Amino acid sequence: AVLTRQGELGFAQPVYEQLIAREPRNWRPYEALGSLYLQQNQLQSALAVFEKGQRLAPRSAEIKVGQGIAYLTQGNLAIGLEALEQAVKLDPRNSQIRFKVAKVLWVKGDMEGAMNAYQQAISLNPSFIEARLAVWQLYLEQGDHLRAIVVFRQIIEDLPQNADAYYGLGIALKNSSRFQEAITNLQMAQNLYRQQGYEELAQLVQQELNQLSR
Secondary structure, X not given: OHHXXXXXXXXXXXXXHHHHHHOOOOOHHHHHHHHHHHHOOOHHHHHHHHHHHHHHOOOOHHHHHHHHHHHHHHOXXXXXXXXXXXXXXXXXXXXXXXXXXXXXXXXXXXXXXHHHHHHHHHHHOOOOHHHHHHHHHHHHHOOOHHHHHHHHHHHHHHOOOOHHXXXXXXXXXXXXXXXXXXXXXHHHHHHHHHHOOOHHHHHHHHHHHHHHOO
């Protein structure tokens, strides 16, 4: 895993293959090599390696997640989701797995299931900002701007330097016709984006502010 994080993909593959040759009953090099193939988009190779690893460790949530991602990347949502749901059963305290399940359910159009999975991820990890932002997006899609506003106020309370939260709050307020409050929060988002070096995002916020100023 360290090798792949450092970007040494070409170097990592023979290392993992050597580990497998040395320790053929150890499932972890199989999981690492399968993940490497995933990064290279070699999906069939990834699935083949994950399958070997699963025979050694049938209760490995990591391998199930890898299989799920490979199937999803192939466009096979049903089998991919099934693999991720099995991973949840194997590691029910893992918020990242529940987050992945939620994203698949959202793509499949199961908004209620996606919301439940996101909320489960948040209950396991209250500081999971990506999941909380996803809940906001779901509320907006459903036209529930009031709940979206509540979600963003909670995020800002916990993370007052999170520009995305101010931006999301501004949009939710705009959609609720609370225009002055929307401007205030969008300006805050713009200032934070600029402080953090995201000038392009600051310009996108400016477009929203220009619309509100008309």
